[in-house]
Structures are given as C-alpha cells and as structure tokens.
Amino acid sequence: MILRVEDLETYIGEFHILQGVSLEVPEGKVTVVLGRNGAGKTTTLRSIMGLLKPRKGRIEFKGERIDGLPAHMVARKGIGYVPEDQAIFSGLTVEENLKIAMKGNRSGELLDKVLSIFPDLKVAWQKKAGSLSGGQRQMLALGRALVGENSLLLIDEPSKGLAPVVVEKVAEAIKEIKRQTTVVLVEQNFNLAQYVGDRFYIIDDGRTVAQGEMEDLVNNVNLQQKYLGISL
Numbered sequence: 001m002i003l004r005v006e007d008l009e010t011y012i013g014e015f016h017i018l019q020g021v022s023l024e025v026p027e028g029k030v031t032v033v034l035g036r037n038g039a040g041k042t043t044t045l046r047s048i049m050g051l052l053k054p055r056k057g058r059i060e061f062k063g064e065r066i067d068g069l070p071a072h073m074v075a076r077k078g079i080g081y082v083p084e085d086q087a088i089f090s091g092l093t094v095e096e097n098l099k100i101a102m103k104g105n106r107s108g109e110l111l112d113k114v115l116s117i118f119p120d121l122k123v124a125w126q127k128k129a130g131s132l133s134g135g136q137r138q139m140l141a142l143g144r145a146l147v148g149e150n151s152l153l154l155i156d157e158p159s160k161g162l163a164p165v166v167v168e169k170v171a172e173a174i175k176e177i178k179r180q181t182t183v184v185l186v187e188q189n190f191n192l193a194q195y196v197g198d199r200f201y202i203i204d205d206g207r208t209v210a211q212g213e214m215e216d217l218v219n220n221v222n223l224q225q226k227y228l229g230i231s232l
C-alpha cells in the first residue's frame with residue numbers, strides 16, 4: 001500500500017467533521033472515494049495533504065508517517081493535489097503554468113508525456129490559463145500535478161461543472177494518468193468513477209462505511225441507494 005489512512009479524525013473549528021476515516025491505497029491503481037455532499041471527502045483529501053491538521057489517527061505514505069506535516073512537506077514527499085477549484089495561475093500561459101510545476105525536473109520527458117495525454121494544452125500553449133475553457137483548465141490542473149513527478153495524486157471532483165463530452169476526455173486522461181501514478185479520486189459522477197476506478201471507498205457522515213472492488217459496488221444496488229442516492 002502506498003498510502004494508509006487509519007481512523008482519521010479532523011475538526012474544522014469546533015465541528016467534528018471526520019470521525020473515523022480509514023483508507024488503504026494500492027500502488028498503480030485508482031481508488032475512488034464516494035459519498036453524499038458534505039460526507040467529508042474533500043476534508044479527507046485536505047487532511048492527507050496537510051492542509052488540515054487531523055486531531056486523531058495516522059497517515060502513512062510509503063511506510064512513513066506524514067500526519068502533522070505541513071502541506072509543503074507533504075508535497076515534497078511526492079503527493080500532488082488537484083483541488084476542486086483547480087489550482088492554476090490564470091494570469092500565466094499554459095507553458096508557464098506547466099514549467100513552474102516542473103520543479104527541478106528539466107528533462108522534458110514528463111512534459112512530452114503530459115502533452116501527449118492532453119494535446120489540447122499543446123494547442124493552447126501560449127494562451128493565458130484564465131482564457132481557457134473549463135475542460136482545458138481542468139486538464140491544465142491535472143497536467144501540472146503530473147509534471148511535478150508525484151507518485152500519488154489526490155484529485156477532487158474533476159468532472160464538476162463540465163459538459164458530458166468533456167467529462168469523457170477527463171476520464172480518458174485519468175486512465176492514462178494511472179499508467180504513471182497512483183490516484184485517489186473523489187468523484188460524484190458515478191459513470192466516471194465506474195469507468196476509471198479499481199477500488200472504492202464510501203464515506204458517510206465523516207466515517208468510512210464501505211470499501212471494496214469497484215466492480216462489486218457496480219453490482220451492489222443496495223449500497224448505491226443507501227449511501228450515494230443513486231436510484232435505478
């Protein structure tokens with residue numbers, strides 16, 4: 001397991017938001033985190049990333065404890081985070097956004113790979129990120145996390161606000177990303193989750209309530225109705 005999260009408890013102010021989240025993330029796979037609005041999915045990613053400090057529990061990355069470390073240290077260990085609101089620099093070009101994210105890596109090999117996954121970015125190379133479409137901005141956010149040579153990516157709802165045809169592109173991109181990097185994906189779009197996911201976790205009311213192979217969830221209508229509000 002590249003990442004283990006055990007019985008995590010996180011407060012936001014006085015609110016006890018996470019009350020026991022556990023995850024085991026196998027290397028080279030996409031682990032999807034599902035759950036209703038407000039269940040605690042984003043809070044889980046932010047806690048792993050060191051943006052929120054958990055009050056209890058432990059987080060191990062490659063066998064080493066990372067809970068309590070500040071976010072820049074967690075990032076340095078090789079965990080990339082693509083938040084819902086896409087951390088990109090609107091005033092900079094696509095090229096500048098990617099080159100900043102490359103840190104010390106100058107080989108260009110990773111950049112070539114990223115541009116082959118996202119050919120749209122090559123076309124928009126000299127455009128300001130702020131002038132891109134929603135789909136292109138999402139691809140730039142994913143591209144930035146990828147060129148940063150991370151061994152784990154935490155991706156929060158990449159399909160949010162995108163048209164179905166663009167969601168398909170994002171899905172294909174995540175399949176490609178999986179060939180290079182382990183992924184933890186928070187996603188409300190069940191079709192996308194099903195298409196790219198290998199394993200799943202369901203979080204409800206700040207707790208892990210179910211886990212398993214994605215295929216088992218696809219076949220378990222009861223579980224889908226109980227926690228995801230999917231009615232068939």
Ligand SMILES: Nc1ncnc2c1ncn2[C@@H]1O[C@H](COP(=O)(O)OP(=O)(O)OP(=O)(O)O)[C@@H](O)[C@H]1O
Binds near residue numbers: 036037039041042
């Ligand atoms: N700054 C905050 N202050 C108080 N409560 C917060 C704050 N941020 C989040 N919460 C609460 O924490 C709970 C979990 O939020 P979180 O964003 O982790 O949920 P989520 O599962 O990612 O849902 P969504 O899909 O709506 O983003 C929610 O009830 C939310 O209202």
